[in-house]
Each structure stands twice: as structure tokens, then as C-alpha cells.
Amino acid sequence: MPLRHLLTRLFDASFGDGPDARGICYQLDGHLHVSAPAFDSSLATIPAPAFAYDLSQSRSDFINRPQDRWWKATGKHPQIYVCTQSCRARCTFCSTYLIHGRLVSRPVALIAQDLDFIIDEHGHDSLQFFDDDLLQHDELDALMELLQRRRIAWSCNARAEFMTPERARQMFGAGCKKVFLGVESFDQRSLDYYRKGTTVEMNRQAIHALDDAGIAVVCGYIIGAPHDTLDSILADIDRMLELPIFFLSGSILTPDIGSVEFLRARKTIPALRLLGDGGSDFNLKPRPELFGAGPPYGLPTVCTSLSKAELNELYELAECSFFLRESTAERVTRLSPPDQLELIAEWFQWNTARAEKLAQTARLDIVRERAAAVLSGQPHRPASQVPAVSPLPAAFELGA
Ligand code: SF4
Numbered sequence: 325m326p327l328r329h330l331l332t333r334l335f336d337a338s339f340g341d342g343p344d345a346r347g348i349c350y351q352l353d354g355h356l357h358v359s360a361p362a363f364d365s366s367l368a369t370i371p372a373p374a375f376a377y378d379l380s381q382s383r384s385d386f387i388n389r390p391q392d393r394w395w396k397a398t399g400k401h402p403q404i405y406v407c408t409q410s411c412r413a414r415c416t417f418c419s420t421y422l423i424h425g426r427l428v429s430r431p432v433a434l435i436a437q438d439l440d441f442i443i444d445e446h447g448h449d450s451l452q453f454f455d456d457d458l459l460q461h462d463e464l465d466a467l468m469e470l471l472q473r474r475r476i477a478w479s480c481n482a483r484a485e486f487m488t489p490e491r492a493r494q495m496f497g498a499g500c501k502k503v504f505l506g507v508e509s510f511d512q513r514s515l516d517y518y519r520k521g522t523t524v525e526m527n528r529q530a531i532h533a534l535d536d537a538g539i540a541v542v543c544g545y546i547i548g549a550p551h552d553t554l555d556s557i558l559a560d561i562d563r564m565l566e567l568p569i570f571f572l573s574g575s576i577l578t579p580d581i582g583s584v585e586f587l588r589a590r591k592t593i594p595a596l597r598l599l600g601d602g603g604s605d606f607n608l609k610p611r612p613e614l615f616g617a618g619p620p621y622g623l624p625t626v627c628t629s630l631s632k633a634e635l636n637e638l639y640e641l642a643e644c645s646f647f648l649r650e651s652t653a654e655r656v657t658r659l660s661p662p663d664q665l666e667l668i669a670e671w672f673q674w675n676t677a678r679a680e681k682l683a684q685t686a687r688l689d690i691v692r693e694r695a696a697a698v699l700s701g702q703p704h705r706p707a708s709q710v711p712a713v714s715p716l717p718a719a720f721e722l723g724a
Pocket of ligand 1: 411412413414415418419420421456457483506
């Protein structure tokens, strides 16, 4: 509603008037207009077809559209779709519930009509559910039955707490190919700090349940909590590497503006006040000129014992250690369509280059040692003790 108001009335004298304008903050003729937050739950009621981000005007448009990143791909002509809004969890680094308010689910009867349009009229062969957590849909079983009937491939985001072997098998039977699982950590102290509401054991079981069912797990993984140390992060990486994960989506804890993490960080990092114009709370935004352009972009990190540069080295090490191992290569080959293998080979080559750079230039000794060991195919042994061999898993030698 506010977006429609912006698009239709931005240059009109009535701009800012009426219920559609709730939630819009703006400055006009020197006057600041600040609105209280407004939540829109029309997802539950707007008639079909209603789906997100349809960029295609015709069948040829989407056929010629650039393909998705290989690790997200579920079909040749995917459609992004959202049928829930917000999340019942309250993770400290996340702002979804601040933006969207309470959880809203689109009724399955309306989703069925959306799918008729997406599949039958537009010819899409796969769906990417962009919901924060699809498993929180109020009619999840009915939704799974609908997806099974429509015989379409799909992927979604999910929390570990809702995943059981039965649920994973049900999802696979309904066409699920990939799940982005918001695991975040295998250290209970960090999960508790993030108020994740999950345990390390839940995370492990969810990953195994999905993998056993044949669903590729994209693992959301965060390092750099305030209490993290070099040893705790290395131990967490080792725990992560034991698990049957398809793709690692790593990040460094970010005090995202507006989140609980941001409010926490403001107490310990006074410089965060510089994010707003003139030290105010207006126009808060990342400031790369102050906090650097490395991840997290334009923001400081919050870990007390490691610098942003050191955390970036560990983040790179986690990814290289994950991708440059035989079990990842085997899983990626098995769960990816053959026409993606060339792209995947390039990905592995890029990770090899990352590991080589780490092995030569990382400021942390242990990162240089581990990166060299990863390249040698014998992780966790000091570089001086291992012979140099081909750095790339055999399955991904380019041109092989
Ligand atoms: S489970 Fe995911 S979407 Fe929900 S609050 Fe946590 S990070 Fe945000």
C-alpha cells in the first residue's frame, strides 16, 4: 500500500494523505513527516494471481533471462514466490519481524490459483519460495499436498526446529529440491546469544533429515559473535565440516540497522552513531568510508577478540575448507543438473584461488596453515608437513 501510494501520488498535492501513506517518512518543504510503523497483511486476501517479482512479460522474456546462481537453481524457468510474511522467531540479528509485524499466511486456495497462473499460463517449471520460513505457513500440510499435485520443483527457507525426517520426506515428495536452513552456528553459546530458539542438536538433525531425504541443504552460517575467539570459531568450522551440507552460505555477524544486534552494538561501539546524518538517527546507512567495504559492508564487526580483517580471513577459510573437499564435490555433483557443472567448476576454481591467496597472505598464522592444508587435500595439518598436490577436487577439473 505505501509503495502504491509512492508510485501513484509522489508528485501529487495529496501525497502523504490517507491510510495508504501510513509508514512513509519524508521531508517536504523543510518539514519532517515521521509516521509510525505500518504493517500490510494484504498477502492473505489479495485475489490471484499475486506473486512476487515477475520480471517476465512473455514466455520468451524469461527463457532468455540470465539463469540463477547454480546453487539456487531448481529448474530452467524459476519463479520467485512468497506466500507467508514475517516470522514468529526473534533472532537478534534479523529485522524481518520489525518490518512485517505478525506472521501472515496466504490461504492455500489462493495459492492454488496463483500456481495455475504461474505454471499453466507462464510456463514456469520451478518455484523459489522467498518466505522467511515456509514451514511456518498456517496450512503447511495442505500446501505440501498442493505442490505435490502440481508436480513442480521448488526451494525454500526454513528453521531447523521444524525439520524432522518425516517432514523432510514429505517435502521431497512434494518437489522440494533445496532448503536454505538458518542454522547460523554449531556453538550453543552463539545460538543462545542470537536468541535463535534452536539447539546444536536440532541443527545437526535437521541437516541429516534433509540430506537423507535427498534435499540439498544450503547452510546459513554466521561467525563473529562478541564472545567468539579464534579457537571457538575454528572449532565451530570443524563441527560444520562434519555435516552433509550442499552449500555453505557464510557471513560475519552484522549489526543490521534497527535489529536487536544493532541496539546491542550501539552500547559498546560509540562510533555506530556516525551511521546517521550528523550523528543523528536520520538516514542511518552503512558507511564504508568509516568502517570499510569488506563484509559486513560499511558496518563494524562486534567480536571483541578478533578484528574485522581477521574475521574476514576466518570467513574465507570456512568457505574454502568447505568447498575444497571431496565430500562437497561429490554431493554437489550428485544433486546438481549436468548443465550446471561447468559453472560449478568455475566456482571451485575461484575457491582454489581464494585458498591460495589466504595461504600466502593471511595475517593469522593458523589461517595460512589451514588454507595450505586445504589446498594440499589434507586439512588440519600444518603446511610444512604435507606435500603439494592438485588443489581442485577431481570432479571439477575444468575441461576434464
Ligand atoms: S528464523 Fe530467520 S527469519 Fe525468523 S527471525 Fe530468525 S533469522 Fe529472521
